[in-house]
Amino acid sequence: MLISIVAPCYNEEDVIERFHAAVQKVADDLLPLGHDMEFVYVDDGSRDRTLTLLEQLAEHDPRVRYVSFSRNFGKEAALLAGLRHASGDSVVVMDADLQHPPELIGRMVELRDEGYDQVLARRSRRGDRFTRTLTARLYYRLVNRLVDVELVDGVGDFRLLSRRVVDAVLGLTEYNRFSKGLFAWVGFPSTTFEYENAVREHGSSSWSLKSLLNYGLDGLLSFNNRPLRAALHLGMVLLTCAGLYTAWIVGAALVNGVETPGYVTIITVVTALAGVQMVMLGVVGEYTGRIYYEVKGRPHFLVKATNVERTKDLIR
């Protein structure tokens, strides 16, 4: 059995060598059990020495494949490139920053041998800031109510996928990729095990509050049109309220004559309705924007350098 390790790398010069040493060690441990390994590193347009280091690693270790993007296309694109270039019977997807402990790969392979197609590592949130834990909890509760597939808190991109899962995911060609959801959508027998979260040793997480928020919105909007439906429902509720209120006002005016004009009521209603309309328009706009990107049909990434022959042919 060949196992591919897929790791997206963005400005990881501090850790990439140690990461490679760690996965090499795992490969040595798994070799006697009849498992070969290859390493697929995707340099996501790093601005530091990551690519140089990857080239060096590839020189010393023939099992290393690397693909380097022409610019930073984001982690989702890097993951996709990694999956496309992996040829293993199983593929382990993990971060290159050593936050996903390579020692766990052995356990994943064991579970794979038991017949699971997806083995997910679920990190405990210990050591995270309280606010981040709380927002994550609330978010997953909300999302799972709105989305068809089930997303689990703490399950990130550290997982083992069987060949048929990888092929299924590669068959989903959408431009807006939300991998967590795509993996869940594909299904097949899956199992989860828990591990202790490691604190990032070098560099800093590239997630800002804004990017987290956007990632969250992507998760909400990528899977179905329920937010559109919700907007429609809200509109109908508001319309009913407005109708009742109008009837009330007109009735009162007919019986009592027109009283002093309700300045406060008018301003409140106008601003509230304007706000609601903007939100609904935003929801519609989000979907239209997605259609716009899908219709353009642009590639998910462009490759600048690689040591994979078939991809090399494509860049020249």
Ligand code: UDP
């Ligand atoms: N990453 C990437 N492209 C990006 C941002 C991140 O390929 O634009 C990679 C990064 O090198 C790492 C993984 O994605 O291997 C996770 O990134 P990070 O550690 O910043 O995220 P976190 O661990 O906080 O989720």
Ligand code: MG
């Ligand atoms: Mg990280």
